[in-house]
Amino acid sequence: MAENISIEEINDKYLDVLREIGNIGAGNATTAIANMLSLKVDMSVPMVELTPVEKIGGIIGSEEEIIVGIMLGVTTDIEGSMMFLMNTDSAHHLVNRLMMRDPDYMEDFDEMDLSAIKEIGNIIAGAYLNALSGLTNLTISPTIPFVAVDMAAAILSVPAIQFGMVGDNALIIKTEIGGDLGVEGYFILMPEGESYAKILTSLGVPI
Numbered sequence: 001m002a003e004n005i006s007i008e009e010i011n012d013k014y015l016d017v018l019r020e021i022g023n024i025g026a027g028n029a030t031t032a033i034a035n036m037l038s039l040k041v042d043m044s045v046p047m048v049e050l051t052p053v054e055k056i057g058g059i060i061g062s063e064e065e066i067i068v069g070i071m072l073g074v075t076t077d078i079e080g081s082m083m084f085l086m087n088t089d090s091a092h093h094l095v096n097r098l099m100m101r102d103p104d105y106m107e108d109f110d111e112m113d114l115s116a117i118k119e120i121g122n123i124i125a126g127a128y129l130n131a132l133s134g135l136t137n138l139t140i141s142p143t144i145p146f147v148a149v150d151m152a153a154a155i156l157s158v159p160a161i162q163f164g165m166v167g168d169n170a171l172i173i174k175t176e177i178g179g180d181l182g183v184e185g186y187f188i189l190m191p192e193g194e195s196y197a198k199i200l201t202s203l204g205v206p207i
Contacts, residue, residue, distance in 0.1 A: 015048070015049075017135065017204070018048045018050070018171065020131075020135060021128070022128075022173040024131035024134065025127045025128035025131035026127075028127035028128075029043055032126075032127060033120070033124070033177065036098065036123065037094075037097050041177050041178065043175060043176065044175070046174055047173070047174035050169050050171055051170055051172055053168065053190060059172060059186075060085060061087075062152065064153065065151065067088065067149075067150070067152050068086045068087070069083050069149075070124075070147055071083045071145060071148065071158055072121075074191070075140075075141045076138075076141040078198055079194075080191035080192045082142070082187070082190065083188045084185055084186070084188075085155065086186075090183040092106055093182060093183055094117070095113050097181065099113070121147065122142075128189070129142055136199055136203060138199070138202055171188070171190075173188075
C-alpha cells in the first residue's frame, strides 16, 4: 500500500463502501437466520472499519472474557482467514432458539450445540463473503469452519496458528441482531498481504 495512505484515511474516504459490505452482508444474514429460526429479526451494522490486527482485542472487549469464535479460511481470489465472534449469552440465545429450548438455558455447550453454532456461523460468514464478493467482483470461497469457546485473547491468536496467516489489517464489522433476539457479534476478515491489496484495488483504493 502506498505510504501516503493511512488506515484512517481509508476508513474516512471509503467508509461508505466498507459500510455497504456490512449492510449487504447483514441483510443477507438476516434473511437466512430469520428463515432458519422462523423468527422476525433485524440486523444492524453499527460499526465498520479497517484496523490493525493487534488492536482487535481492544475493540471487542476484555481479552479475558469467554467468547464463542467461529473461524474459517478464505481461498480462491483472496487468501486469509475470517471469524465471527459472539459473547456466550448471544451464542446461547441463538442455539436455544434453534434447538427449541427454554430461552434461559445456559448450560455448557455440548457437541450438538457446537454443531448448531457452526451452522449459524456458516450462514453469517457466507452472507458477508457474498457481499464482499459482489462489491469486488472477486471469487471468495470459505473453508470448513471450526468453533472455539475460550478467552478472547486465545481465540484471537488462532488464525495465525491455524492458517499460518499474519496480516497487517483487518476489516471489522460489528453486527447486532435485534427483533426477537438480542445478539451482538463481530465479523472479522483478515486477508494476507497480497489479498488485502486486491480487495482495496477492487474497491477503488489506490495502492
